[in-house]
Amino acid sequence: MISKNIKIAVALVVLAFSATSCEDFLESKPISQIGETDFFKTESDFTQAVVGAYSALAQVYSGNGYYSLLVDLRSDNTSELVAGASGNDAKRNIDEFRETTDNEHLTAFWQTSYALIARTNSILVRIDGSPVGDDLKKQYTGEASAMRALAYFNLVRLYGGVPLVTEPVTDIDASYSVGRASVQEVYAQIEADLTKAEGLLPVTYDDANTGRITKGAAQSLLGQVYLTQKKYAEAAAEFRKVVSSGTYKLLSVYADLYKAGQQGNSEAVLQVQYKGAANGLGSNLPNHFAPTGSEGITIPSGGAYGFNQPTDDIANAYTKGDVRRNNIADGYTLGGAFVAAKYVRGYVERETGGGYADSGADWYVVRYADVLLNYAEALNEVNKGPVADAYAAINQVRKRAGLADLAGLTYETFKNAVYDEERLESPFEGHRWFDLLRTDRALTVMNSKVSGPGKSTVGISTPIKPYQLLYPIPTLVVTTSSPAIVQNEGY
Template sequence: MKNIKTIFAAYAFVIFSASSCTKDFLDLAPISQQNGNNFYKTGEDMKNALTAAYGGLQYGGLYYSSMHIIGELRSDNTEITNPNAGSDLVAVDDFQNIPTTSISSNTWAGHYQAIQSVNIVLEKIQAVEMDENLKARYIGEAKFLRGLMYFNLVRVYGAVPLVLKMINNPQEGYTYGRESVDRVYNQIITDLTDAETALPYEYVGADIGRATKGAAMSLLGKVYLTQKRWDLAANKLKEVIDNQVLTKYQILPNYANIFGAANENNKESIFEVQFKGGVSGEGSPFTNQFAPIGSGTAVVSVGNPLGQNIPTADMANAYEAGDVRKAISMRTSYVLAGNTVQHNYIAKYSGTPAASLDSDVNWIVLRYADVLLMYAEALNEQGYVPDGLAFTYLNQIRNRAGLLSKTSNNPDVSLQLPDQASFRLAVEKERRVELAFEGHRWFDLVRTDRALTVMSSKGMQIHHTIFPVPQSQIDINPGPIYQNPDYPN
């Protein structure tokens, strides 16, 4: 990781893994060759352990690949245009993924491995003699990470096991069954509330990139919005906006300045997964992943173009005329050997990797534009107000994109939002084009109960809005771990 670099290998143990029946607890020693029994002694040890927990965000089952596959490819934003991109990706795109495909199993396993790293920090730090303020901050950071990971899990699978302590041996894993969605959300809210209390508004130097108070507040607002607790969502998101002087968050004047390695951790960014090209295991894959198969070096000059998350024609048409975000977010053609090839591809993550799948580009999880649009949505859901405050925040995002404001009684019908329903759809559309390819679209459609309607209207045979529980997990622990409806058992 760029600023909070993973400098040692933490304990890793995926509960319910296929090997848990036969293998001992996986104990990976750090670079110093100390083992877990004598490592966690000082504040510096805990800093390293926490940094390793941040490293979990880079796992293939998290933000290296799974979260953008689920958040974008599952939606109407992107598609697989070349089957050579991978059969499991095609299955997600076509709503044919089954419990034995790698996307479900990698996402489950990666998140629980990362949660184990967080739980180790939370358990081991209690006995360490160190600065109490720093200890409280580390606990807050760890709880933010755990809250984020469980927020991902509950949105992807629904009910999931709720593991809140370090797992010490394989047999402990069998005691955990799937907990109700409500209980998982209650724990997420507890973790994020605790994190908000403990975390600072900002960091400097090498600590830039760690979770902040604003990140915890913003994520908590999104959690409340997902639960349709409009008043709580609006109040929490308003806190983020009202504390702008302390958080330093702002809408950058130029949309292009949000993205790319040169712009990471900017004032619009609230929380990013840090990647660093040219450092073993620290680079991001997005530049290669999103380049069209067959594009050679026309789109990405180093490494193979993999053809994942290709923007749909519907996505390209979603942008209004004059929207500056389109050219920054995606392209519709490239030039290869002097010939123009018509092919959509994502441009937000462009760059020159150090090697294949080894770019310097971060993944933005939360940014301030997301907060403003969520706040506008929460206000509207509490009650439509003609040209009220919700319009202010919606239009702030539109105006930055070079678009005219929408009003309640605009003489231009295309800019008129006369009621709550029309404002609701306007926010949905604005989120789509503002946050395109950042992993939000599928979760937005599910959150607003619009997934079935939207995807069916575009010809997709959608059967379910949550993913299958990996069959391997059910086979290992049948009963406590069971399959979601409409999937084969």
């Protein structure tokens, strides 16, 4: 049973701080819960606290956060193709835009996001006066700032204005009176955090620390934040830093992105990393993406739930010769018979582990290909037409996909070409719904694909309305904080 103290976002910051220590970045073990005031005393304490923040980040993108359900399932790229109980299947309701304010996944994502914010706040408020060495102090401040920014970036795009908590809150009663900041205020904090992180983080780490947030990751996230707000010149400037740094490059073979052992590859600007067979450090991605009924075939064990299966719409969007289409399997064989149930090879057939949430399959938050395409988009907007650098960026991605270079396009045709590439390059990595929102196409695109009852194509059978571009604030948050927190319009 969830206690009252974690029903509201800001109350999460007073939970006993559970951090971890590590031999290397992924091999961490829990320490006993301990009060924050008593905990932060040594450099080792802060080291454990930062790893604890990464542990909370892992929960957002796998674990209890169900990030992929809220973003990919919402889009036209994936659907929960296995019928659930009508009207009360939390996942299917998200897919079909029928979720209610008490949807368990909306509540879980809110809570895991604010748990991450709580851990970063605890670090940031104390580290300046700590005995941590100067180099590590800069690094830890940068990492915590970037993680907090990423949490708020997700929240503001999904819910709109949210409570903006930047310090630990020790007064429970006072926490219930914290209202929602405006969207503009939340973005201002995100920009400030990422700008600070960019100036503090290292370019790279040694192998034992692969997966930590780098300068390039902060710059890429900041570029996406600017792009989302249509600050195109600022976005282009951030992406240019990443491209010109020479730190990242595309893998030569697209399928290699999803092979085992690809943690920290040259294209991975920011991954949320997991470790299989390591006592709770694994991801549940193969279990969630494997078609229902395919346990023992597509994955060895742990359950196959079919939460996020590719739609025919995305499968049919690829042109002949596009190697990225092979990341979508059309089904599997059971008892000698073919079962037509699409799934994402990149999750289901990679590092599947030996049980539930026991996979080493990572989540790409940002790949270099994403940076190149976002850079091309921003340059086209700045110049009101494609320039040489914009063509160079998009054509790198297309060449690897086995497609011909683009040339001679107008502002409009290039823009649409970038939109298409953004969808086809990383359709199952949490970008599509946010891309539709950012480019003001969500209503038009989704409503053009409405199907009748029982004719599942992209998961919706009736047109969506403007208010559904945001999720409702979870009931638990509104009821414990009314009148400070008011529900989103339409819910």
